[in-house]
Amino acid sequence: MKRIKQINESKELIFEAYMQLLKEKKEEDITLTEIAETAGVGRMTIYRHFKEKEDILLYKVQQYYEVARLQLQDKKLSLLALMEFRYELIYKSPNIEHFYKTNKLQALFDAFRTIYSSDIMTVLPSSIDAYTAAFIISGMDAITNLWIQNGRVEPPKQMAQLTAQNIEKHLSK
Incomplete structure (x- = not known):
């Protein structure tokens, strides 16, 4: 446990x-050595936990998902609830634009x-x-990508409804 x-x-x-x-510099100018020094850990500690810098962000996104997923357990799972959850998570995720800009x-x-x-x-x-x-x-994914590309203007709940409606249209054919 320790x-x-x-x-x-x-x-x-x-x-x-x-x-x-x-906050201080561009992502491509940041080295793993700098991250280690700033964190006060050895470089090997970073390599033990993360393959590349993006994995550091993915780690936090996954943490947000796990916490939010526990909240979803209290609700009846539905397509709309999952879509709302997805868009809220992405909306609140740290540095989502970084993922977009770096493909x-x-x-x-x-x-x-x-x-x-x-769950899906x-x-x-x-x-x-x-x-x-x-x-x-x-x-x-395509709808979410377009939403991010357009600056996440629409609120997450609206995007969830739009996505769920499109999926349900496809399923009813």
């Missing part, structure tokens, strides 16, 4: 250091898909095959 606490503390230190450095949104979407794909499958009709589910999830 080891898990130490790992989590190290990850938090690394995340906070990275966020601090992102790493797909990595973010892949992380989301890994985390909540079983529970709200889709059981007659949906894996290919159709992949099509639907790719459509969600």
Whole structure:
């Protein structure tokens, strides 16, 4: 238990250091050595926890998801609830624009898909095959990508309704 606490503390230190450095300079100018120095950890500590800098941000997004997912357990799971959850999470996620500017949104979407794909499958009709589910999830990613590209102007709840409506239209055909 002590080891898990130490790992989590190290990850938090690394995340906070990275966020601090992102305020001071461009992402491409930040080295892992700088992150380690700012965090007060050894470079090998970073490599033990993260393969690349974007993984530091993905770590925090995954943490937000896990906390928010616990809140979802109290609600009846529905397509709209999952879409609202998805857009709120992305809206609140740190440095989402960084993922967009560095063409790493797909990595973010892949992380989301890994985390909540079983939830998505529970709200889709059981007659949906894996290919159709992949099509639907790719459509969600495309809509989300466009929303981010356009500056996330629409509120998350509106985007959730739009996405859920589009999915339900496809399913009713």
